[in-house]
Amino acid sequence: MRQLLSDLLLFSRVASRPEPFKGIDLAKIAREAADVFEATIKETGAQVEIETMPGVEADGNQILRLFQNLIGNALKFRGPDKPRIMIYAKRDRSGVCEIFVKDNGIGFDPQFAELIFRPFQRLHGRNEFEGTGMGLAICRKIVERHGGNISARSEPGKGSTFIIRLPVKQDRWEGV
Ligand SMILES: Nc1ncnc2c1ncn2[C@@H]1O[C@H](COP(=O)(O)OP(=O)(O)OP(=O)(O)O)[C@@H](O)[C@H]1O
Ligand SMILES: [Mg+2]
Structure with a gap:
């Protein structure tokens, strides 16, 4: 319940309480996001590979949140x-x-690749996997605030890929 409320608050604030855009290091932020899951990474023996990435002008806190969700x-x-x-x-x-x-996870049917970005849309059972279904809706809102877009590709049993397209330069320094 607490998680749901904080997700809803965040969702509504993505565009209304923006921080200005700044030059950020995507790889550094992605590493920071992965660190939050250190315990799960250890427990599952997960490999997280983060390559060097181009610099972009963005809201670092929102990009951190984006990587954390993904x-x-x-x-x-x-x-x-x-x-x-x-x-x-x-x-x-x-x-x-x-x-x-x-x-390289369980993946999903590609016909749902758009649906999963809607608030509260979940494809996998509530009993099996925790969550409220707000994560990707927040991701989309964050990416759209940056003038970009986010999409997903997947197949059941064959893993998923999320693709985020972000402008390198922002001319709207005030945010939306
Ligand atoms: N990497 C992935 N592999 C397989 N299915 C995914 C993946 N990411 C998202 N999904 C599917 O999309 C649904 C929506 O994702 P979203 O992040 O919005 O919600 P959630 O993770 O279920 O809950 P929350 O993020 O609010 O904790 C998920 O419930 C799941 O069915
Ligand atoms: Mg999620």
Whole structure:
């Protein structure tokens, strides 16, 4: 219940109480996000590989939250094999940074790849996996506030990849 309330509060504040955008180090923030799950990573023997990534102008706290949600999901929806999470990015010619968060977890039916970003939408059983279904809705709101987009690719049993496209430069320093 407490988690749900704090998620709802965060969801409503993503755009209304923004911090200004600054140059950030995506890899450093991703590592910080992974550190939150240190215990689970140890317990499951998970491998988290974070590559060097291009610099972007963003709200560091929101990007931290974004990676925490995605890494948390990758560990929660892990499959029978040791979890392997890869985070890497490339910059395309149009000045967009494309970030990939890839796991080898249980995956999901690709027909639900859009649905999962809606608030409270969950594909896997409440009894089996904890959560309220707000994580990805918050992720989408954060990415959209940065003028980017987020999508997912998956297949049952074959892992999932979340793709975040973020502008490298922001001209809206005040936020939305
Ligand atoms: N990496 C993943 N692998 C497989 N399924 C996923 C993955 N990430 C998300 N999903 C599916 O998408 C649903 C929505 O994800 P979301 O993060 O919004 O909610 P949650 O993790 O269930 O709860 P919360 O994030 O609020 O704790 C999940 O319940 C799950 O069914
Ligand atoms: Mg989640």
